[in-house]
Amino acid sequence: MIRNLLFVCGLTLLGILSLFARTSARPRADLVYVNPSGIHTLDPARMSWTQDFRVALNIWEGLTSWNPRTLEPIAGAAEFPPRISDDGLTYTFLIHPDARWSNGDPVTSGDFVRGWRRAIEPGTGTDYTFLITDNIEGTAEYARWRRQGVAVLAALRGLEGRLRLNEDQLRVLSDDDVWNAFPADLRAVVRHPAPDSAPAEWSRFADALLGAPLDWSTIAEAFHARHAAELADRFAQVGLYAEGERTLTVRLAKPCPFFLDLTAFPTLLPCHVSIEVLRERHAKSSLTKEGLVVYDPQWTKPNYRRNSYPGLVTNGPYRLVEWAFKRGARMEANPHHRDAAQLSCRSVEMREFENISASLMSYEVGDVDFLTDLNVPYDHEIARLARSGERPDFLPCPVSATFFLNFNCLRSRGDGTPNPFADARVRRAFSLAIDREGIVERCLARGDRVAYSFVPPGTIPGYWPPDGLRRDVSAAKKLMADAGFPDGAGLPPIELLCVGTDERIVQMLARQWEETLGASIELRVQESKTFAENKANHRFLIARANWYADYNDPTTFLDCLQSANGNNDSGFHHAGYDALLRRAAGERNPAERLRTLREAERLIVEEECPILPIFHYTQLIAVKPRVSGLYPNARLWFPFRYVTVTR
Amino acid sequence: MIGRIARRTLGAVVTLACVYTLTFAMVIGVAGNPFQTGERNMPQEAEQALRARYHMDDNWAYFREYLAGVVRLDFGPAFTYADWTCNQIIAASLPVSATLGALAVVIAVLVGVPLGVVSAARKKTGMDQAVSFIVLTGVCVPTFVIGAALVTVFAVWLRWLPIGGWGTWRHLPLPALTLSLPIVAYVTRLVRAGMLDVLESDFIRTARAKGLPPRAVIWRHAFKPAFLPVLGYLGPAAAQAMTGSFVVEKVFGVPGLGQHFVNAALNRDPGLMMGAVLVFAALLIALNILVDVLYAWVDPRISSSL
Numbered sequence: 047m048i049r050n051l052l053f054v055c056g057l058t059l060l061g062i063l064s065l066f067a068r069t070s071a072r073p074r075a076d077l078v079y080v081n082p083s084g085i086h087t088l089d090p091a092r093m094s095w096t097q098d099f100r101v102a103l104n105i106w107e108g109l110t111s112w113n114p115r116t117l118e119p120i121a122g123a124a125e126f127p128p129r130i131s132d133d134g135l136t137y138t139f140l141i142h143p144d145a146r147w148s149n150g151d152p153v154t155s156g157d158f159v160r161g162w163r164r165a166i167e168p169g170t171g172t173d174y175t176f177l178i179t180d181n182i183e184g185t186a187e188y189a190r191w192r193r194q195g196v197a198v199l200a201a202l203r204g205l206e207g208r209l210r211l212n213e214d215q216l217r218v219l220s221d222d223d224v225w226n227a228f229p230a231d232l233r234a235v236v237r238h239p240a241p242d243s244a245p246a247e248w249s250r251f252a253d254a255l256l257g258a259p260l261d262w263s264t265i266a267e268a269f270h271a272r273h274a275a276e277l278a279d280r281f282a283q284v285g286l287y288a289e290g291e292r293t294l295t296v297r298l299a300k301p302c303p304f305f306l307d308l309t310a311f312p313t314l315l316p317c318h319v320s321i322e323v324l325r326e327r328h329a330k331s332s333l334t335k336e337g338l339v340v341y342d343p344q345w346t347k348p349n350y351r352r353n354s355y356p357g358l359v360t361n362g363p364y365r366l367v368e369w370a371f372k373r374g375a376r377m378e379a380n381p382h383h384r385d386a387a388q389l390s391c392r393s394v395e396m397r398e399f400e401n402i403s404a405s406l407m408s409y410e411v412g413d414v415d416f417l418t419d420l421n422v423p424y425d426h427e428i429a430r431l432a433r434s435g436e437r438p439d440f441l442p443c444p445v446s447a448t449f450f451l452n453f454n455c456l457r458s459r460g461d462g463t464p465n466p467f468a469d470a471r472v473r474r475a476f477s478l479a480i481d482r483e484g485i486v487e488r489c490l491a492r493g494d495r496v497a498y499s500f501v502p503p504g505t506i507p508g509y510w511p512p513d514g515l516r517r518d519v520s521a522a523k524k525l526m527a528d529a530g531f532p533d534g535a536g537l538p539p540i541e542l543l544c545v546g547t548d549e550r551i552v553q554m555l556a557r558q559w560e561e562t563l564g565a566s567i568e569l570r571v572q573e574s575k576t577f578a579e580n581k582a583n584h585r586f587l588i589a590r591a592n593w594y595a596d597y598n599d600p601t602t603f604l605d606c607l608q609s610a611n612g613n614n615d616s617g618f619h620h621a622g623y624d625a626l627l628r629r630a631a632g633e634r635n636p637a638e639r640l641r642t643l644r645e646a647e648r649l650i651v652e653e654e655c656p657i658l659p660i661f662h663y664t665q666l667i668a669v670k671p672r673v674s675g676l677y678p679n680a681r682l683w684f685p686f687r688y689v690t691v692t693r
Numbered sequence: 694m695i696g697r698i699a700r701r702t703l704g705a706v707v708t709l710a711c712v713y714t715l716t717f718a719m720v721i722g723v724a725g726n727p728f729q730t731g732e733r734n735m736p737q738e739a740e741q742a743l744r745a746r747y748h749m750d751d752n753w754a755y756f757r758e759y760l761a762g763v764v765r766l767d768f769g770p771a772f773t774y775a776d777w778t779c780n781q782i783i784a785a786s787l788p789v790s791a792t793l794g795a796l797a798v799v800i801a802v803l804v805g806v807p808l809g810v811v812s813a814a815r816k817k818t819g820m821d822q823a824v825s826f827i828v829l830t831g832v833c834v835p836t837f838v839i840g841a842a843l844v845t846v847f848a849v850w851l852r853w854l855p856i857g858g859w860g861t862w863r864h865l866p867l868p869a870l871t872l873s874l875p876i877v878a879y880v881t882r883l884v885r886a887g888m889l890d891v892l893e894s895d896f897i898r899t900a901r902a903k904g905l906p907p908r909a910v911i912w913r914h915a916f917k918p919a920f921l922p923v924l925g926y927l928g929p930a931a932a933q934a935m936t937g938s939f940v941v942e943k944v945f946g947v948p949g950l951g952q953h954f955v956n957a958a959l960n961r962d963p964g965l966m967m968g969a970v971l972v973f974a975a976l977l978i979a980l981n982i983l984v985d986v987l988y989a990w991v992d993p994r995i996s997s998s999l
Contacts, residue, residue: 575725
């Protein structure tokens with residue numbers, strides 16, 4: 047018995063050791079850094095995380111790039127600056143003659159059209175589609191037509207599977223353009239209700255569709271075929287013109303002073319033609335059965351070979367040579383890049399390590415050269431060491447990002463009860479009553495900047511945000527009394543929605559409001575997905591929020607509060623604000639445009655107060671003294687091509 | 694014997710079907726949008742199209758389609774990690790966890806069995822109390838404390854081993870030791886209790902009366918019956934250890950399966966939740982069957998009673 051037991055144990059041990067005997071580690075990379083959150087995706091059309099951007103912008107290169115210190119646009123894959131028409135609406139880029147993909151192919155204007163198109167297609171594009179559809183002529187119409195197409199197909203496929211449609215889907219089918227294109231026998235059997243019909247009407251319509259003696263499969267296929275046939279013509283109306291191999295002309299829908307900033311953004315990266323072998327097709331079209339554009343999501347792997355795919359091909363100064371799930375990735379200099387010879391840092395290893403304290407220990411013992419997200423419970427101590435000069439390798443990065451609170455501005459709450467924050471005076475009172483300095487200096491103490499405005503001051507050249515509201519408790523009390531809540535009388539309990547990481551901040555806020563305004567605050571600490579769901583459905587009175595700038599312009603912040611914006615979580619609808627933003631969008635004079643935007647921001651931080659800015663983030667990074675060429679900047683954008691490591 | 698294994702396997706399929714159904718019900722019952730990845734809200738039409746693509750509007754169709762995938766051992770795409778399928782994620786992380794878990798179980802046996810035997814043989818001596826102390830420590834101190842302490846001593850102060858990560862044999866000892874300590878404690882306790890029981894029995898008194906040396910009495914005669922309860926415990930313990938521990942993986946940066954049990958639920962990633970739970974259930978059932986077979990082999994009397 048005991049002998050058998052020892053034998054089994056010995057065999058297991060041998061097996062485990064033999065597993066590791068064969069693995070030979072690569073030599074240490076020139077630069078090693080840690081990414082605690084891991085890579086979410088390396089598909090530029092889908093990505094939305096700073097950590098993913100950091101990898102993407104080192105292995106790909108847009109038409110322009112950013113200066114690593116100032117973030118101003120500089121030359122990328124195209125010659126700089128491009129030709130810009132007098133009306134500021136037509137940009138002509140000439141791609142650098144030596145721009146090459148990592149397999150040696152020349153980078154063409156068609157590669158950019160392919161990449162940008164992926165970013166606006168439903169199926170491949172996600173969070174950042176708007177960067178293109180807001181700015182490039184015809185793209186918004188194209189994206190709308192495509193989205194409608196896939197929504198109709200989703201509904202038809204549902205009917206095919208005998209599924210009862212919901213009101214949103216029924217409304218999609220009832221759109222005149224869609225409905226009139228259906229075969230006459232369908233339209234003869236059922237009739238759709240008018241857009242303003244009562245829910246009962248829609249419910250009857252749903253039943254009628256289900257009961258109709260129709261072959262939904264044929265109808266869906268016919269719609270699919272029509273939609274797919276129209277695809278090329280529709281896209282031809284988009285303001286993107288690839289002329290020859292090297293010239294790309296872009297026609298904008300409206301003046302966009304920061305367009306060269308956008309062309310460096312990951313969403314506008316090019317895409318190599320080899321991806322086409324991984325496209326999912328239905329009925330000989332280039333679309334899936336649901337009408338989506340879908341590529342095999344494995345295309346971002348360097349060693350993926352299905353359908354003789356060559357593995358990920360990129361055009362940046364580095365190429366991806368290894369990516370192991372939840373372990374890390376390795377980048378090496380792209381030998382075909384035109385600046386390959388000047389690259390001092392030839393290889394970069396990204397390690398995925400969730401535990402930031404352990405990463406910090408690795409950094410201290412020298413295994414790691416560079417850390418970016420030092421969000422640890424003792425970050426105030428790191429900040430102190432950085433401030434006092436004891437640790438010059440800890441660097442604060444004032445980021446272009448704001449932590450703020452959303453007030454629910456809708457007339458009533460989700461459950462139908464009246465909402466005190468529908469009154470702008472209550473929102474203003476809550477904004478006037480808090481002590482931001484106390485929160486930033488005593489509660490956080492890590493060097494964040496107190497925020498009185500939505501846009502962080504000093505980040506956008508030529509723009510200085512409005513002053514905002516300073517603390518004034520007596521004015522706050524007076525406003526509350528005017529609004530019918532003297533000393534908090536009659537005020538319902540205020541639910542404040544937040545996630546675990548903000549607990550200290552919101553507790554301090556709650557106490558301040560209780561002491562100054564007599565409000566009773568109920569903290570609802572929620573797990574992030576539940577929080578997101580409640581926030582998106584306006585099931586809160588106050589909710590925490592943060593916003594990171596996507597490009598260097600006030601509109602990256604201010605657009606969120608436009609009535610129709612998908613990220614307008616406070617439900618703020620203000621015709622005057624929308625009009626100011628529209629006026630700014632059409633304004634040709636840059637100074638006048640920024641003045642208009644400042645007026646719009648004044649409206650939201652001084653008068654209407656749908657949001658309450660609290661602080662602008664400062665992130666801490668750690669860079670070993672032997673590493674030079676990594677600069678703290680407002681977007682935490684660290685191009686490794688400028689890095690030199692001395693050993 | 695063969696018939697019993699076949700019966701148990703059939704039972705396992707039924708159990709797995711129940712696990713699938715229950716997990717599925719929880720996955721679709723919980724609030725939260727699996728497609729939303731960042732801070733931004735998603736366009737409604739795009740979400741509808743994606744839901745249609747994965748049959749999420751119709752729970753029965755979703756149940757059927759997903760089950761058809763599971764039967765083919767295809768757990769579908771991972772929405773949180775768009776570039777990977779759930780199969781790839783499980784294939785990348787299960788071997789890591791299995792290696793660590795197997796090592797932890799081996800350590801537990803190699804350390805726990807002698808400790809248990811010694812403390813039973815020298816009942817109520819200083820040795821017994823010392824072992825009890827170790828056992829209590831192993832049971833009571835949470836793994837994140839043990840893990841952090843081991844890292845501090847061996848990786849930061851002594852610098853013998855790396856702080857964390859995965860890839861070479863040097864990454865093994867600290868997480869495996871951390872993972873094994875609670876198992877060591879249980880094994881020791883079970884061996885000690887079993888041994889004390891057996892040492893009271895008549896056949897041991899007979900063996901002693903015959904004048905056999907104590908060592909032979911313990912190892913040749915008493916050990917086998919005393920070890921049986923440990924065998925019963927090791928099956929589920931190994932299944933648990935080999936599917937990874939969220940805490941150990943977090944402390945040591947081990948890319949194992951344990952993190953996905955927690956993260957998949959937090960991210961509302963249906964495929965990954967189902968995949969992780971089903972893999973764990975399958976492993977647990979398989980190891981339990983294995984333990985039953987071993988029982989019958991160790992003690993043929995059990996074979997007839999099962």
